[in-house]
Amino acid sequence: xxxxxxxxxxxxxxxxxxxxxxxxxxxxxxxxxxxxxxxxxxxxxxxxxxxxxxxxxxxxxxxxxxxxxxxxxxxxxxxxxxxxxxxxxxxxxxxxxxxxxxxxxxxxxxxxxxxxxxxxxxxxxxxxxxxxxxxxxxxxxxxxxxxxxxxxxxxxxxxxxxxxxxxxxxxxxxxxxxxxxxxxxxxxxxxxxxxxxxxxxxxxxxxxxxxxxxxxxxxxxxxxxxxxxxxxxxxxxxxxxxxxxxxxxxxxxxxxxxxxxxxxxxxxxxxxxxxxxxxxxxxxxxxxxxxxxxxxxxxxxxxxxxxxxxxxxxxxxxxxxxxxxxxxxxxxxxxxxxxxxxxxxxxxxxxxxxxxxxxxxxxxxx
Amino acid sequence: xxxxxxxxxxxxxxxxxxxxxxxxxxxxxxxxxxxxxxxxxxxxxxxxxxxxxxxxxxxxxxxxxxxxxxxxxxxxxxxxxxxxxxxxxxxxxxxxxxxxxxxxxxxxxxxxxxxxxxxxxxxxxxxxxxxxxxxxxxxxxxxxxxxxxxxxxxxxxxxxxxxxxxxxxxxxxxxxxxxxxxxxxxxxxxxxxxxxxxxxxxxxxxxxxxxxxxxxxxxxxxxxxxxxxxxxxxxxxxxxxxxxxxxxxxxxxxxxxxxxxxxxxxxxxxxxxxxxxxxxxxxxxxxxxxxxx
Numbered sequence: 327x328x329x330x331x332x333x334x335x336x337x338x339x340x341x342x343x344x345x346x347x348x349x350x351x352x353x354x355x356x357x358x359x360x361x362x363x364x365x366x367x368x369x370x371x372x373x374x375x376x377x378x379x380x381x382x383x384x385x386x387x388x389x390x391x392x393x394x395x396x397x398x399x400x401x402x403x404x405x406x407x408x409x410x411x412x413x414x415x416x417x418x419x420x421x422x423x424x425x426x427x428x429x430x431x432x433x434x435x436x437x438x439x440x441x442x443x444x445x446x447x448x449x450x451x452x453x454x455x456x457x458x459x460x461x462x463x464x465x466x467x468x469x470x471x472x473x474x475x476x477x478x479x480x481x482x483x484x485x486x487x488x489x490x491x492x493x494x495x496x497x498x499x500x501x502x503x504x505x506x507x508x509x510x511x512x513x514x515x516x517x518x519x520x521x522x523x524x525x526x527x528x529x530x531x532x533x534x535x536x537x538x539x540x541x542x543x544x545x546x547x548x549x550x551x552x553x554x555x556x557x558x559x560x561x562x563x564x565x566x567x568x569x570x571x572x573x574x575x576x577x578x579x580x581x582x583x584x585x586x587x588x589x590x591x592x593x594x595x596x597x598x599x600x601x602x603x604x605x606x607x608x609x610x611x612x613x614x615x616x617x618x619x620x621x622x623x624x625x626x627x628x629x630x631x632x633x634x635x636x637x638x639x640x641x642x643x644x645x646x647x648x649x650x651x652x653x654x655x656x657x658x659x660x661x662x663x664x665x666x667x668x669x670x671x672x673x674x675x676x677x678x679x680x681x682x683x684x685x686x687x688x689x690x691x692x
Numbered sequence: 693x694x695x696x697x698x699x700x701x702x703x704x705x706x707x708x709x710x711x712x713x714x715x716x717x718x719x720x721x722x723x724x725x726x727x728x729x730x731x732x733x734x735x736x737x738x739x740x741x742x743x744x745x746x747x748x749x750x751x752x753x754x755x756x757x758x759x760x761x762x763x764x765x766x767x768x769x770x771x772x773x774x775x776x777x778x779x780x781x782x783x784x785x786x787x788x789x790x791x792x793x794x795x796x797x798x799x800x801x802x803x804x805x806x807x808x809x810x811x812x813x814x815x816x817x818x819x820x821x822x823x824x825x826x827x828x829x830x831x832x833x834x835x836x837x838x839x840x841x842x843x844x845x846x847x848x849x850x851x852x853x854x855x856x857x858x859x860x861x862x863x864x865x866x867x868x869x870x871x872x873x874x875x876x877x878x879x880x881x882x883x884x885x886x887x888x889x890x891x892x893x894x895x896x897x898x899x900x901x902x903x904x905x906x907x908x909x910x911x912x913x914x915x916x917x918x919x920x921x922x923x924x925x926x927x928x929x930x931x932x933x934x935x936x937x938x939x940x941x942x943x944x945x946x947x948x949x950x951x952x953x954x955x956x957x958x959x960x961x962x963x964x965x966x967x968x969x970x971x972x973x974x975x976x977x978x979x980x981x982x983x984x985x
Contacts, residue, residue: 378883398887400883400884404884406880406881412881414878416900425885425895426884429886429888429891
């Protein structure tokens with residue numbers, strides 16, 4: 327167990343390609359941090375710099391209070407779980423798990439003991455003599471986890487460990503990883519591009535985009551108070567609806583025929599209004615006192631079982647939006663619905679910078 | 693099940709004719725001739741032959757000179773295979789770690805591959821020449837009077853050195869591609885599990901190279917046994933005398949210098965059986981040894 331802290335960590339590849347542009351982050355003792363972002367956002371590079379597999383261009387990485395920038399991966403006392411498991415194909419499951427311990431000169435009995443405990447915990451005790459090729463994807467995943475936990479390291483590093491599993495197994499392993507990490511209390515850094523994995527596993531999420539941290543926070547914070555349009559669109563499925571808002575001198579207007587009863591002072595000229603699909607209410611009548619009222623021209627309805635996604639345009643020609651409705655929605659294409667959204671469900675972003683704008687609640691006007 | 697059908701059933705055979713005729717003309721027919729001739733005592737001038745049964749085999753096997761040649765061939769093969777494999781593995785590991793200008797570095801290492809064995813022999817003949825050879829001069833500095841073609845050990849040394857040098861590029865290419873097919877993540881997992889690079893190489897990388905290594909071992913044995921003919925012929929200037937030669941060279945020498953077609957045929961049948969066994973071992977082992985998923 328250890329605190330991992332990164333100060334202004336940068337990675338510049340040959341040819342001046344900047345993959346990580348100054349990331350600072352502190353992972354508390356026993357905390358589960360998930361790095362999430364689209365491919366190429368630098369999340370894996372960051373993880374590999376913590377592991378020591380990638381050189382750090384500038385900044386410092388500390389594990390357990392000491393700077394490890396120049397320390398060999400084997401001396402950092404971390405364990406890593408790779409996307410393709412990276413098991414040693416010529417070694418049995420037992421040897422795969424014992425290899426790191428043997429190289430550290432651990433006593434034979436102690437190794438056997440640790441491997442046995444880990445194997446029981448992961449339910450792979452009966453496969454200890456098998457070679458990795460004789461195991462299924464899920465079992466290999468468990469061996470990779472086992473190889474990490476027998477080491478009892480200061481930190482676990484996970485590099486998209488579930489991407490190679492099928493959907494059902496992924497959900498199951500996701501839960502197991504979470505449980506395991508909580509029971510061991512080992513500081514963990516987990517990289518994924520899957521926002522669902524990120525939301526369910528993380529104590530805190532780090533949303534990365536283009537080598538820059540967009541937001542750090544608990545999953546709920548990130549979901550409910552996204553700090554930028556990037557975070558808002560990346561976290562949540564279907565993604566948040568974005569609607570352009572124009573300044574018409576005295577007030578802000580969403581579009582002809584729709585009402586936006588929010589008034590605030592800002593020197594920003596162009597705003598983007600963000601509303602999550604589930605935050606719209608389909609009103610019974612056209613009149614509403616809510617902060618946002620608009621009409622939706624339905625173009626398609628997707629039934630996905632427990633809920634439905636109503637696709638359409640705002641007014642006749644406005645931007646496309648998606649509304650999430652519980653149960654089976656009986657709407658048909660061509661129908662016009664009245665939408666409302668309450669004030670606290672609205673997110674405002676500066677269109678130019680994409681940053682979230684603070685709107686004081688008292689400024690909502692009737 | 694859908695069957696692939698040709699309108700004329702002769703077509704597939706027709707397409708195979710070039711390959712089959714080459715195999716027939718250059719392998720099956722001569723091999724058959726050799727097996728037949730090994731049971732006959734041929735008149736040196738081709739006027740007739742007498743069936744002698746196993747006599748040629750018995751004569752060959754009990755001949756001290758043959759046994760000496762076989763012994764030398766064994767040592768030569770082991771030395772050539774061992775050194776050409778280990779040196780090329782070392783070079784491949786080092787070349788794999790090169791980051792800058794790696795392709796030109798590799799090209800340089802593969803260059804020797806383009807040299808034909810007799811040419812390699814000629815190059816060595818000059819480098820190791822008793823009077824003019826620069827390497828002979830170098831050896832003299834260390835007090836070693838290198839006498840190519842005169843001293844049996846010296847000749848064997850030059851033969852082996854040339855054969856090893858000539859074979860390194862082939863092994864190098866295979867080892868390098870073998871190294872590159874070891875998944876990067878496995879190397880990285882090993883880097884986290886084991887601090888010592890040497891230990892990592894022997895416990896992880898080397899076992900993963902085993903299929904390549906085994907394949908190359910067979911290739912190298914075959915090379916040392918058969919393909920070194922050109923090098924040997926040039927180095928001993930077609931005059932074996934008391935110089936060491938390999939079994940294949942002896943087959944040639946006995947047949948075309950000694951005019952003993954029957955005995956030489958018996959020797960080549962023995963070599964054929966040897967190759968046959970090597971091939972079986974290779975197929976058996978390679979299937980079992982491959983680790984990759």
